Amino acid sequence: MKPAATLAARVLSxxxxxxxxxxxxxxxxxxxxxxxxxxxxxTIAYYFxxxxxxxxxxxxxxNEVNFGPTFLIxxxxxxxxxxxxxxxxxxxxxLIAGAIAAVTGGIxxxxxALRVRGPYFGLTTLVAVLMLQNFVVVAAGLTGGExxxxxxxxxxxxxxxxxxxxxxxxxxxGLILYGLARSPVGLILQASGQDAxxxxxxxxxxxxxxxxxxxxxxxxxxxxxALLVFYLGAASVGTFIDVTVGVQVIIGAxxxxxxxIIGAxxxAVFLIGANEALRPLGDxxxxxxxxxxxVVVLLFxxxxxxxxxRTKEAV
Amino acid sequence: MxxxxxxxxxEVTGLTKxxxxxxxxxxxxxxxxxxxxxxxxxxxxxxxxxxxxxxMGIERPDAGSVRIKGVEVAGWPSHRIARLGAGMVFQHSRxxxxxxxxxxxxxxxxxDKLGRLFPDPESEARARAIAERVGLAHVLDRRxxxxxxxxxxxxxxxxxxxxxxxxxxxxxxxxxxxxxxTAAFSRLVTDLRDDGRAVLLVDxxxxxxxxxxxxxxxxxxxxxxxxxxxEEVMRDETVRRVYLGGSIETAARPESSFRxxxxxxxxxxxxxxxxxxQALENxxxxxxxxxxxxxxxxxxxxxTTLFNAISGLLPYSGEIRREGKAxxxxxxxxxARGGIVQCPEGRELFADMTVRENLxxxxxxxxxxxxKERMEWLFDLFPILAQRQGQTAGTLSGGEQQMLTxxxxxxxxxxLLILDEPTLGLAPVILEQLSKALERLRQTTPITxxxxxxxxxxxxxxxxxVYVLEHARIVWEGDPSRFAAEAGTGYL
Numbered sequence: 001m002k003p004a005a006t007l008a009a010r011v012l013s014x015x016x017x018x019x020x021x022x023x024x025x026x027x028x029x030x031x032x033x034x035x036x037x038x039x040x041x042x043t044i045a046y047y048f049x050x051x052x053x054x055x056x057x058x059x060x061x062x063n064e065v066n067f068g069p070t071f072l073i074x075x076x077x078x079x080x081x082x083x084x085x086x087x088x089x090x091x092x093x094x095l096i097a098g099a100i101a102a103v104t105g106g107i108x109x110x111x112x113a114l115r116v117r118g119p120y121f122g123l124t125t126l127v128a129v130l131m132l133q134n135f136v137v138v139a140a141g142l143t144g145g146e147x148x149x150x151x152x153x154x155x156x157x158x159x160x161x162x163x164x165x166x167x168x169x170x171x172x173x174g175l176i177l178y179g180l181a182r183s184p185v186g187l188i189l190q191a192s193g194q195d196a197x198x199x200x201x202x203x204x205x206x207x208x209x210x211x212x213x214x215x216x217x218x219x220x221x222x223x224x225x226a227l228l229v230f231y232l233g234a235a236s237v238g239t240f241i242d243v244t245v246g247v248q249v250i251i252g253a254x255x256x257x258x259x260x261i262i263g264a265x266x267x268a269v270f271l272i273g274a275n276e277a278l279r280p281l282g283d284x285x286x287x288x289x290x291x292x293x294x295v296v297v298l299l300f301x302x303x304x305x306x307x308x309x310r311t312k313e314a315v
Numbered sequence: 316m317x318x319x320x321x322x323x324x325x326e327v328t329g330l331t332k333x334x335x336x337x338x339x340x341x342x343x344x345x346x347x348x349x350x351x352x353x354x355x356x357x358x359x360x361x362x363x364x365x366x367x368x369x370x371m372g373i374e375r376p377d378a379g380s381v382r383i384k385g386v387e388v389a390g391w392p393s394h395r396i397a398r399l400g401a402g403m404v405f406q407h408s409r410x411x412x413x414x415x416x417x418x419x420x421x422x423x424x425x426x427d428k429l430g431r432l433f434p435d436p437e438s439e440a441r442a443r444a445i446a447e448r449v450g451l452a453h454v455l456d457r458r459x460x461x462x463x464x465x466x467x468x469x470x471x472x473x474x475x476x477x478x479x480x481x482x483x484x485x486x487x488x489x490x491x492x493x494x495x496x497t498a499a500f501s502r503l504v505t506d507l508r509d510d511g512r513a514v515l516l517v518d519x520x521x522x523x524x525x526x527x528x529x530x531x532x533x534x535x536x537x538x539x540x541x542x543x544x545x546e547e548v549m550r551d552e553t554v555r556r557v558y559l560g561g562s563i564e565t566a567a568r569p570e571s572s573f574r575x576x577x578x579x580x581x582x583x584x585x586x587x588x589x590x591x592x593q594a595l596e597n598x599x600x601x602x603x604x605x606x607x608x609x610x611x612x613x614x615x616x617x618x619t620t621l622f623n624a625i626s627g628l629l630p631y632s633g634e635i636r637r638e639g640k641a642x643x644x645x646x647x648x649x650x651a652r653g654g655i656v657q658c659p660e661g662r663e664l665f666a667d668m669t670v671r672e673n674l675x676x677x678x679x680x681x682x683x684x685x686x687k688e689r690m691e692w693l694f695d696l697f698p699i700l701a702q703r704q705g706q707t708a709g710t711l712s713g714g715e716q717q718m719l720t721x722x723x724x725x726x727x728x729x730x731l732l733i734l735d736e737p738t739l740g741l742a743p744v745i746l747e748q749l750s751k752a753l754e755r756l757r758q759t760t761p762i763t764x765x766x767x768x769x770x771x772x773x774x775x776x777x778x779x780x781v782y783v784l785e786h787a788r789i790v791w792e793g794d795p796s797r798f799a800a801e802a803g804t805g806y807l
Contacts, residue, residue, distance in 0.1 A: 187425065188427070198403075201393050202402075202422070202478070203478060204427050
């Protein structure tokens with residue numbers, strides 16, 4: 001247990017983590033004084049936070065640009081939704097099935113994709129999204145097609161409960177992903193991402209580590225997707241699979257700060273919050289949010305979290 | 316079993332590697348015992364680095380055997396070869412920049428397991444011990460980006476020996492190090508030998524590794540040319556011919572015959588830094604109008620950096636003047652249009668365009684009539700290009716591409732033509748054609764040429780004056796006929 005204690009000590013000694021936990025504690029009290037409307041927004045934002053964190057594990061650590069986060073998210077969401085629609089098993093079974101589907105799909109995609117070098121990995125993942133999107137539209141009898149899929153069950157109808165579930169899920173996912181990223185395997189993953197040839201010469205099976213990262217990313221993406229379905233009570237291509245959703249996940253992660261895991265939550269909450277705050281401006285809001293994201297990415301490549309913790313990083 | 320009997324930690328036989336039609340490594344065989352250092356040397360493009368990559372599993376051999384401690388590893392993936400007991404010290408690597416030096420070394424000690432979620436205090440203690448051995452104890456908690464270059468190299472050694480490999484491959488051990496740092500690094504390499512490891516040092520020439528190695532294996536265009544002690548290899552006829560050329564006839568014109576009082580090009584106290592590595596240190600050269608000057612230097616000596624600085628592609632300190640006027644502050648395009656034209660090492664032709672189109676691009680600033688005339692003159696200079704006019708540049712052979720690069724540069728009517736390693740990767744026959752073309756160019760036109768080469772045989776015959784660039788500094792200047800006697804040993 002001693003090594004575990006060292007990791008715990010190391011993780012606990014991180015200022016970022018403590019600040020994050022305080023923020024989470026404060027966030028958990030929000031239902032006491034905030035409207036249901038805002039809670040609803042944050043609930044979605046938290047799930048998007050998990051999408052972005054899972055994506056950052058691949059981009060920031062394995063150095064693989066996955067243009068298809070929604071392939072994994074969509075697999076999880078639709079599997080859970082379709083299962084519930086057809087057989088109404090207990091919801092947790094649907095969630096597990098969603099996560100398994102995402103992981104399986106992730107492996108099927110990653111195994112060949114990791115063999116190709118450079119930008120081709122990204123292109124492969126992008127094609128996967130388009131294929132899934134087409135499949136959903138074609139198999140309309142099963143998936144609801146372009147109209148969408150309505151699921152008979154939801155986890156809860158209470159805004160507050162849904163909010164706490166999302167917050168709790170995001171916190172646990174964040175802790176696990178953050179811990180993994182800072183653990184020895186996280187170190188190997190970073191080394192594989194930065195210099196695959198050297199990582200190989202140091203005795204690390206680069207493909208194995210990248211595949212593992214992809215599986216973990218797929219697991220959290222799929223599970224979060226499935227949970228989101230049971231919050232929204234419906235699944236549609238536009239909310240789960242469309243390339244623009246994927247772009248939002250990616251921007252959230254980059255905006256929050258690459259290779260930080262936790263920053264991704266910040267980015268996702270900011271994106272959804274800003275989109276909502278600017279909604280009165282109509283179509284212009286998307287433009288303004290994108291422009292803001294562009295400015296942050298260009299001027300502060302280390303992202304929002306990097307901006308907040310800059311003094312520390314500089315040492 | 317055989318390998319164990321003669322105690323060779325590393326045994327290579329019949330190693331062959333082809334890249335497309337090019338045989339990069341041809342039937343190479345050698346062995347290294349524990350407690351022995353073998354220097355694997357060869358000029359640029361000789362295949363020495365490929366041999367190292369084949370041993371480490373970074374490239375797959377087409378034929379031949381690689382045995383590490385008697386185990387056949389040819390064709391294995393890199394990580395399995397590493398775990399069997401081979402380590403490699405990379406010349407360029409990307410360390411983990413957010414982690415400390417200690418964490419970077421600890422990384423190398425981690426097992427290749429996915430279940431390793433918790434740090435192990437033992438590997439950290441071992442990493443500390445290794446760091447202390449290589450002399451990094453004082454910088455353990457710093458991040459790699461804040462380290463001087465020499466310490467980064469030590470960190471690479473620390474990582475390579477972390478797993479206690481019996482075979483250590485070191486790629487260009489001293490590139491970028493000062494002489495004091497070189498001495499410290501040499502001690503680390505001898506330590507590896509004294510630990511009983513088999514060490515393979517890969518470098519350009521014998522001289523740089525002579526003090527360290529027990530034996531030398533020399534390669535040229537993929538093949539073995541000599542093997543033996545450092546002295547024997549330096550005396551070897553083939554080696555001398557490859558590195559120094561046989562008896563070279565020079566045709567230098569004395570510097571006093573150039574009448575311009577201010578040289579056409581003057582470079583004064585030029586300094587260029589790449590991050591922490593000093594790429595050029597107080598380099599001063601000058602070229603007269605009409606003169607042919609060769610800058611001779613091994614790979615990594617700083618030739619390309621010097622030319623890029625002249626062409627305005629790099630920030631530098633010091634001064635570069637053209638006919639007395641400083642060039643600093645001008646854009647690369649302005650400098651090129653002003654008549655200083657560089658033929659880059661990478662050739663940078665438009666591969667999908669035809670020979671003719673490439674030439675037309677070079678001549679687009681000239682009047683059509685003049686451009687046409689010039690092209691005819693060039694086809695006379697390089698007859699092969701006339702035959703290949705309609706062919707796309709990408710389908711030309713290496714030598715033809717090089718001729719096209721030079722021809723395209725000549726279309727711009729340069730006053731100063733800079734040629735960066737035109738012979739890189741060319742077969743001897745092509746070399747001769749290229750050499751003849753340069754000779755005609757020199758005799759029939761008033762052009763000024765600055766040639767960078769590591770191939771001395773090619774660089775000397777045409778030169779009026781020669782500079783030797785070594786480790787970022789000019790170490791010799793003089794008449795090409797005195798080169799072999801005065802500066803030649805550095806090239807063996």
